[in-house]
Amino acid sequence: MAHVAIEFLETKNGSTTARATVAGGSAFLLHSAYDPEAEAERLVAGYPSLANAGGVICLGLGLAYHIEAMLRVVPADTKILVIEVNDQLRERFAQHASTSTQKKVIVAKDEAAAKGYLSLLRERLQERGLVIVEHSASIRLDPEFYEHLRRRIRDHISLLVVELNTLKTVSHIMHANNLENLPAVIADPGIKALKDAFRGRPAVIVAAGPSLSKNIDLLEAVKGRGVIICVGTAWKALLKAGLRPDLVVTLDATEANWRLFAGLTPTEEFLCYEPQVHPAIIPLFEGRRFVFNSLKSPLTAWLRELCGDKGYVEPGGSVAIAAFGIACLLGANPIVFIGQDLAYTDGYTHAKGTAYEDRRFKPTERELYCLEVPAVGGGTVTTTRNLYSFLTRFEELFAQEKDRLIIDATEGGALKRGTKVMTLRETIDFHFTEEFPILPVIANLHRKHQPDPFLRERVRKELDKTAREYMRLIPELAKVLSLAAKAEELSSIAERFRTVHLVGQWTIGSGILATLKQKGQQLTRQLRAVNSEHRLLSLLSLLTPEVELKPLLTEDAPLPAQIERIRKVYASYLQAAKYMCKELERTAARLLPDGGFERDRTLEHILQNQVVKL
Amino acid sequence: MENATARILLEELRQRLEELIRTLATASREVAGLLQEGAVARGLNGLQEVLEAFQHFHRGLDFLLLADGKSYMFLAALKEKLEARYPLLYEALEAGDTVTLADVLSYEIAETLEDYCCPGKVN
Incomplete structure (x- = not known):
């Protein structure tokens, strides 16, 4: 990047702006010299989709007025990635931005951060979308860099779209084939x-x-x-x-x-x-x-x-x-x-x-x-x-x-x-x-190639053991779901009472919800414990890509939303556990020394098994 | 041209110029808004149109002041104020400083025009 001198100036409304002088002596402001806050609001108003964005990448940090304005608009769980090429501006942000702002903003200097950000948030981005905000004055600091960055972001998005579409379309088939x-x-x-x-x-x-x-x-x-x-x-x-x-x-x-x-x-x-x-x-x-x-x-x-x-x-x-x-x-x-x-x-x-x-x-x-x-x-x-x-x-x-x-x-x-x-x-x-x-x-x-004569038996035993772990989880998962159904019913009764002012808010639903959440959390801990040995949690998450391992909602979320999340997450776990249990048992049986594999491996069998119904 | 007819024509021109002042104020703010929203290309296209409109405005204003400068002193004051702001605008345009362009259009030019056509207006 060519050398850029940054000078900080007081604005007419008492804030601060910055003037950049680039090689050749050309100078320009990064923010309004009158009212940078109003200018930032104007920029953000041009991106209405920020209100529901799963992720935001901002090209250019400047003095972060537009970042503050964005934080007032984006959902509470959305972090903003800002790519800023200028060291001085990044350092100033680190020194001057409030802790709460810094918690919600990642400031980086290159495309690697964008790649990581997109990969990390890919499910959420697919669900709620990515918004790319350009701070045009900052982009002038190094137009070539930002042009390259735009291209690379587009490339990464293309790759992610392809990967996600492939995963969505064939993930169950891929799993079935891996075992087959x-x-x-x-x-x-x-x-x-x-x-x-x-x-x-x-x-x-x-x-x-x-x-x-x-x-x-x-x-x-x-x-x-x-x-x-x-x-x-x-x-x-x-x-x-x-x-x-x-x-x-x-x-x-x-x-x-x-x-x-x-x-x-x-x-x-x-x-x-x-x-x-x-x-x-x-x-x-x-x-x-x-x-x-x-x-x-x-x-x-x-x-x-x-x-x-x-x-x-x-x-x-x-x-x-x-x-x-x-x-x-x-x-x-x-x-x-x-x-x-x-x-x-x-x-x-x-x-x-x-x-x-x-x-x-x-x-x-x-x-x-x-x-x-x-x-x-x-x-x-x-x-x-x-x-x-x-x-x-x-x-x-x-x-x-x-x-x-x-x-x-x-x-x-x-x-x-x-x-x-x-x-x-x-x-x-x-x-x-x-x-x-x-x-x-x-x-x-x-x-x-000399195949390990004991490998087949070792793998068979491991599959069998893992299938049994799944088996043990199934009744536990079913219990949580039954409890969730009860909580939903009570919540709906409580809602009817509430609307006719007969009882206090959520009294009935809250008790059962507390039990439900406690059970759910216990089970999550159990899943994690099992996972540490057999990676079950990862396997479950893989079989339920549309749900993933979503955390339970916090106490302040509406009661029906909390119950809905619990039902959705654990229903997927239950479905996946049943499927994996069945498939692992079947695969383990095919690895038995009596040649189960050879017996059932007809073309019809293989083709029939391609339709995996969960 | 008889004096009465000339007076009517000059008044008509003044009215037209005053209408144009309102339009120029709105247009200047719109262009500033586009630049602030990051729609730089659209903003600069809009700016070109606004600058052309200013040229027409000044041609009319010059004619009016030449014909009867004394009666239209208040417009002469506006002309002076605007002319003092153009160098800032051209300087920013030359430097490609869209932030300053938006500032000048919004806080200098639009405000000057609005002060003339709607004195006391708070933006």
Whole structure:
């Protein structure tokens, strides 16, 4: 940031304003020299949504008049994040702001704080929204910084929206799949078995974007000269082109993903799968599979701990991002992308030969979901919010791989920072010049995997033990809910009496509520105690993402609201506990030595179990 | 032009100018409000329109004062007060200081105009 001198001046109404002088001598005020408080009220009045905001990010602190004005408007539980680039102003706030203001305001100087703030509050932001307030005079202190910050906030929001939507849509399926696939995960080698297996060798990641049709025919020249890693969606297109990849990567939990594999038969290629993947895919690659972990949910963390580390690949919501992580883990250099448009090149969503080859971009969706980004070869290209979040994630990951050459040989689509743009022809001529063994190396490392003979039984016992813990909680949770129902009934009687002035306020409801809250709190403590051993609380919270572990409301909240919260939270716990108890018991049974797993693992069984009804 | 006719026309012009004074006061406050709300681009567009309106106002005022300065001394006083404030406005505009622009429009120019058309008004 260029040097800025800040000078403090008295205003006509006896307050203080600040004058900033930037490089070049240009000077401007940060607040009114007459009435900065009234000016701040005016700014805040322009953001009516502040009244219900789940979070507020303010660009520019100044002397915080607008922050004080915002605090008078935002809900009591909303904290405001202020990003201020100027040290002097941040220090002044720390010295002069009241303790109560400082408790409700986080002042930071960079985007990392915004990222943390958005991640921390993501459920609340989804429920009540985020408001971004710009203090335009402060932004003049460093317009470039704030422009970058705006872009980064937008990127983080895009990522969060994608993550939350994915979680909402498929969270139950993901959980079911994680348990369904557990026997395979226990038995299969992890992707870490391939660590550095191809250090310094080239690899190509084949994605299924529309530009794959332009250069898929050249890929044959890569076979045996570089590791071919394809995403599940592109596998069919490769097979149609008469080419077998070395590794096929898949992570999507949905049935739509299974349809990409249905009817195809692997011969030499190996599967790299995330444990959440649709369970029907796994048996297709019997004896030719590697597991990788890419999710960080409490359930997956717990199962990962039980099964041992299989190799972790940075997540990003896209299978191509996982493929990139795998290429890095192999030690590949350079890593070449093809078919990675991350945009609707020529109006198509996918390449020819894929299951989605006929899908066209619908212009009616443009306004809501699309944006224009710089394109390979100049100009711009249309992309979606989802694809844009992947682009952002890729660019973050590329920035971490400074010593690796990353080539974008897509020959179309979105321009990706951190890549060298080349045609596939040029890339092959320059980098894929030498033959080396690929499949034999992979097969050999797969063969070397020695599964722990006792692991299956250890995991089974742990699942069984955890299921019993859930079982013990179920009657306790039911008791709290029954008590809550009684409290609700009494509260409604009390309300009727109150309205005809027969009894004092809430007399009847208060007694039962106190008992109810006491019971609820006891149970929460019990849950926490159990959780410290078995992470049950995390598991419960994961299965009830729409409720989360919301705290009970405080004494001063209206009685019906307190009861409603208790009912909602504990009903979710009860539902989740019953579900987990059943699922853990079933999974544990499949791990028994008599081969329950093999017996019931028919395709119909797997597909039937995809519909998880809680 | 006969004197009586000229007088009528000058009075008509004065009335028009006084109407314009009220409009300019309101417009100045609106532009200041936009700048204070952070709607800087809209505020600056509005400012351009206000400045053009001020130019028309001054052309009319100059004509009136030239025709009969003695009768319209009170308008000459307003002209003087306004002209003393324009340099502040142009200086802020040049520095891109939207805070000062809003201050000058709201607390200097609008107040001066309102003092003329609604003396004693408390803002």
